[in-house]
Amino acid sequence: MGAPLVTVLVIGGTGAQGQPVVKELSADGRYKITVLTRSAQSEPAQELASLPNVTILEGETFDEQTLMKAFKGIDATFVNTNGFAIGEKAEVYWGIRIYEIAYGAGVKHFIWASLAYSSKLAHFNPDFHCGHLDGKGKVTDYLTSQPTDHMAWSVLLSAPYVDTLSQLLRPKPDPNDPSLMVFSAPLGNTAMPLIELGDLGKYAKWMFDHVKRSNGMTLKISTEHIRWADLAKDYTAVTGRKSIYRDVTLDEYFASGAFPDPELKVGHSVTHDDPTLQTYRENFSAFWRLWKSGLDTRDYKIMDEILPGRIRSVKEWMVKTGYTGEPGRVLKDYIDRERKKTGWPLLG
Template sequence: MTRTILVIGGTGAQGVPVVKALASDSEYNVRVLTRSSFSMEAQELAKIHGVAIHEGNCYDETTLRQALKGVNGIFVNTNGLAIGEKAEIYWGIRLYELSREFGLEHFVYAGLEYASKLGNFQPKYRCSFLDAKGKVAEYISAQPTTPMAWSVITSCGYIEALSEVLRPFPDPNDPTTLIFAAPLGSAKCPLIYLEDYGAYVRWMFDTPARSNGLNLHVATEDISWNHVAASFTELTGKKAVYKDFTLEEYFNLGTIPNPDAKLGHSADPNDSTLLTYRESFTGFWNTWKDGLTSRDYNLLNEILPTRVKTVREWMEKTGYTGEAISVLKDYRDRTVVRKVSDIP
């Protein structure tokens, strides 16, 4: 019998590959809850056999109760960049509660690292969108694995961001050289290929006997930015280097046009609990720079033997050129783009 999976956040960068992976055969029907059935992503997903678009507010209980009727499982990816930390914690927990109420078989949550906890709650690691999902993941992990199975997929940055907010830009002193910039020093940063992310979520629904009660930390690899630049040069013949930036220099690049704006663009701007982009992304980069996280790559290889395993393999597979490609809806829709993105 074909099962129906409700996807929250299905038109976002993470959600689209999840929907495609679930709808890749006749095993699942996919119901995508989105605020606009006319968005580019919703229109493209609607063309896929087995995918139905359910228009409505993902953060409205009446809408959620309608969307949950007749579904067997749910994938939840809330958007903290939009709704802020408090709302993301509330809706992550509430969605779990509603899923239990409606008798769902399997709840899969899109988590992130609980950065503050990993850093012993030092302010330098405070990141609202990491911490919110990390707190919800801890709540879910404390729940029983019956009668509803639960799984958490803890992710990291998208490798596709190397074509967007992390893409290289010309050296002002030597336009023939491209600079990959990050405030990482010599540290490595995990990134995930989104197509593989979708495949991991599909595996969770396919194999509840193994995924039930599992918090799976996924990534392509822990990536050295020197390796990013070297791989790019090897594959394209274009000279590229890695430049380590201080956090202040990084924010001055213009990746975030107004770093002192509050993070949570649809939340009450007067909410005193909202952090700024500068504060949250300081915690984000410090988490990776100080090596607070780890992943079991042997387990990831076992689960998905065909996964992309290196940034170089990803560059080769996708024909990466360093040119700008929009991935993140919040960046595209709100014109949050790097100043240097207009440089050819």
């Protein structure tokens, strides 16, 4: 008989980031995966349920009794909480609390899905306070103060998804020349990191496979840092369609319809009377300020070592996926919820 399968609980497994992680673990054959989700009947949950060694557990992520039951008999876990659903304050609380429950349940390896700690990188300049980045960043800071002997911990620190070039970041036809595709962002000439979701799943699996090395590690991943002007050139080279990059101000960005109501509070699953919740304008102004500042850096040498076959450029991703700039669906959860509440058409 072979070695018993490693039992893994994935929290956030039906989301854009969690799905490739579950798929990588399932394809390996050495892991038995449980995905905790609110609805076992959702399309992503049903797709994952069809994979080998994957079980869907229906329940509320942000409930202690549910979590205590879910972590019974679990060897390792990948945790990706949704700050767009619950807001920064609750994400900090639940990130820490989920760690504590996993620790008490005897889990051997805890992987936290994180993002750049925006305001900390800028020495807590309030102009850089981005809730959906900083909530995860604060939990990362908490983890780095924890022991690594009783339960190994690892942080997978991602970046904006390359895949959202088919959604939130996709090009749009110029109003005066529909044949010209325009990539718009308040980014200036700064290169920002983007990560391809398939490779994100592979990095997470590497952490599960190499616990001794990934224990206590914060691995910052990216496909490449790319300037938007180069993004437009790559798009033209791959598709043959004319395209340009148009640098815009933050006011122009929000006026362009990036969000139907920039004053709406981030946190679609909670009441909006919480004064700590940011508006989309506040959140995404800080988001773009971070990338424009150039403060976020990545070590591509270690990424090449860990994942030699990784996609190394956005252009390579475009070729591999047959990218055309046409609409797609990546960040389905929070966009669909906001669309239902505001009448906002799905971006993509």
